[in-house]
Amino acid sequence: MSATSPSQSIIDLHRPGSASDVFAGGALMAPVLPSFARQRTAIGLPEVGEVDVVRHFTRLSQESHGVDNGPYPLGSCTMKYNPKRNDALAHLPGFENAHPMQDSDTLRGLWELYERLQEMVSEITGMDACCLAPAAGAHGELAGLLVIRKHFSHIGSRRSVVLVPDSAHGTNPASAAMAGFECRIVPSDIKGRVDMVSLREMLTPDVAAFMLTNPSTLGLFEDQIVDIADAVHANGSLLYYDGANLNALMGIVRPGDMGFDVVHVNVHKTFSTPHGGGGPGAGPVAVKAALADYLPGPVVTRKNGIAQPDSDRLLSVGRMKSFHGHVGVLLRAYGYLRTMGAQGLREASENAVLNANYLQHRLAPMLPPVYRQVCKHETLLSGERLNTSARQFAKRLIDYGIHPPTLVGAGCVYFPGDLKSAMLIEPTETETKASLDRQVEIFQRVFNEDATDEALVDRAPLSRKIARLDIKT
Numbered sequence: 382m383s384a385t386s387p388s389q390s391i392i393d394l395h396r397p398g399s400a401s402d403v404f405a406g407g408a409l410m411a412p413v414l415p416s417f418a419r420q421r422t423a424i425g426l427p428e429v430g431e432v433d434v435v436r437h438f439t440r441l442s443q444e445s446h447g448v449d450n451g452p453y454p455l456g457s458c459t460m461k462y463n464p465k466r467n468d469a470l471a472h473l474p475g476f477e478n479a480h481p482m483q484d485s486d487t488l489r490g491l492w493e494l495y496e497r498l499q500e501m502v503s504e505i506t507g508m509d510a511c512c513l514a515p516a517a518g519a520h521g522e523l524a525g526l527l528v529i530r531k532h533f534s535h536i537g538s539r540r541s542v543v544l545v546p547d548s549a550h551g552t553n554p555a556s557a558a559m560a561g562f563e564c565r566i567v568p569s570d571i572k573g574r575v576d577m578v579s580l581r582e583m584l585t586p587d588v589a590a591f592m593l594t595n596p597s598t599l600g601l602f603e604d605q606i607v608d609i610a611d612a613v614h615a616n617g618s619l620l621y622y623d624g625a626n627l628n629a630l631m632g633i634v635r636p637g638d639m640g641f642d643v644v645h646v647n648v649h650k651t652f653s654t655p656h657g658g659g660g661p662g663a664g665p666v667a668v669k670a671a672l673a674d675y676l677p678g679p680v681v682t683r684k685n686g687i688a689q690p691d692s693d694r695l696l697s698v699g700r701m702k703s704f705h706g707h708v709g710v711l712l713r714a715y716g717y718l719r720t721m722g723a724q725g726l727r728e729a730s731e732n733a734v735l736n737a738n739y740l741q742h743r744l745a746p747m748l749p750p751v752y753r754q755v756c757k758h759e760t761l762l763s764g765e766r767l768n769t770s771a772r773q774f775a776k777r778l779i780d781y782g783i784h785p786p787t788l789v790g791a792g793c794v795y796f797p798g799d800l801k802s803a804m805l806i807e808p809t810e811t812e813t814k815a816s817l818d819r820q821v822e823i824f825q826r827v828f829n830e831d832a833t834d835e836a837l838v839d840r841a842p843l844s845r846k847i848a849r850l851d852i853k854t
């Protein structure tokens with residue numbers, strides 16, 4: 382870039398006439414673009430020096446918020462610390478330079494690693510078999526539901542309904558619909574748990590599965606889970622576990638032991654990987670032995686002592702992702718699990734739960750918890766004492782360097798009952814007590830502003846280049 386002065390840009394060199402002069406006969410120009418396909422006039426790209434380009438992109442990167450610049454308590458998303466060593470692992474040349482089309486036999490190290498990761502995911506979730514291919518949590522849901530559909534069609538049972546609780550993440554009913562099921566909504570009881578009376582009534586012979594996450598998206602542990610599993614199984618239906626909230630119970634309790642038959646794990650939430658803005662993810666799907674044959678491919682298995690991808694399984698629902706899935710995300714998950722170890726995972730979950738309860742307790746005078754009980758890794762806080770709203774409160778937090786928590790209630794995320802204005806806060810295990818205390822101070826400051834200068838909070842955020850994409854909201 383520095384060798385080319387602005388008046389002598391690359392674009393000029395490619396103009397008809399000049400190109401042949403400069404590169405005449407040289408290997409650089411072969412094969413030459415036919416003249417009709419060449420650009421005839423300069424296209425007017427800005428001519429800027431390297432330093433300016435670097436500053437431009439650095440400035441842009443500083444305008445977005447990530448866990449590397451401040452707290453990111455976005456409930457249900459688990460925006461946690463992403464160890465840089467995992468990035469280093471994913472960039473090892475042997476992995477990074479592997480080509481998707483290269484002979485599978487030349488990727489033995491990758492298959493070895495995949496096999497171990499499949500085992501670790503199965504172990505942590507209490508399942509027997511696992512496929513790493515799905516590209517995200519929602520994709521894992523689709524994979525798991527297709528497994529369930531295939532299972533019932535294989536045994537000649539017609540079941541066309543999937544139940545989801547009213548606190549479910551929106552992807553659950555969407556995946557059920559995509560997998561060809563009719564979706565019915567199970568109401569919550571006043572404690573925020575699945576309403577057992579309704580569930581029992583809704584468990585009709587056409588129900589294929591009940592999709593649940595535990596702890597729920599309200600941050601509450603479903604303490605009736607064993608009864609739920611019994612009721613679902615007594616009906617001949619299967620129990621699906623949405624693993625997005627696994628950060629609350631790694632190494633403490635396993636979905637398989639609670640009675641779940643199929644799980645997906647959002648490895649980009651629970652096992653590191655930065656994933657803001659809909660970025661890359663992976664949603665391995667794992668099942669109990671009775672469903673293993675239906676898993677999508679490839680599943681890495683050992684043949685003649687060598688780990689290799691096996692896509693040749695008769696009852697499989699088929700391939701759901703090209704090539705080897707999102708390799709970089711899976712490598713980071715592997716690095717995370719190996720460096721944390723069994724004890725480390727348990728401690729991470731314990732600290733995630735401790736941090737959420739600490740925040741719940743300290744914030745209660747300003748933002749009382751909707752469900753007054755011990756929470757798991759996240760807590761739902763009510764905006765009922767605010768003059769403005771939870772939404773405005775969250776927008777003002779942006780001005781103090783905290784990412785807004787997940788907004789719940791009118792016009793935001795779909796949530797049960799008549800919740801007007803609330804926010805779901807998930808501090809994660811990786812914020813220190815000092816950081817949590819600073820956050821409480823900021824919440825207190827915004828709470829005071831809400832009491833004394835409503836108009837200010839109503840205009841927030843005031844520090845961003847783009848404040849409101851839609852002026853109506």
Ligand SMILES: *Cc1c(COP(=O)(O)O)cnc(C)c1O
Nearest residue numbers: 457517518519550552625647662
């Ligand atoms: C994030 C999330 C999903 C969807 O996962 P993606 O990886 O974003 O596709 C599903 N369920 C719950 C509870 C979630 O929090």
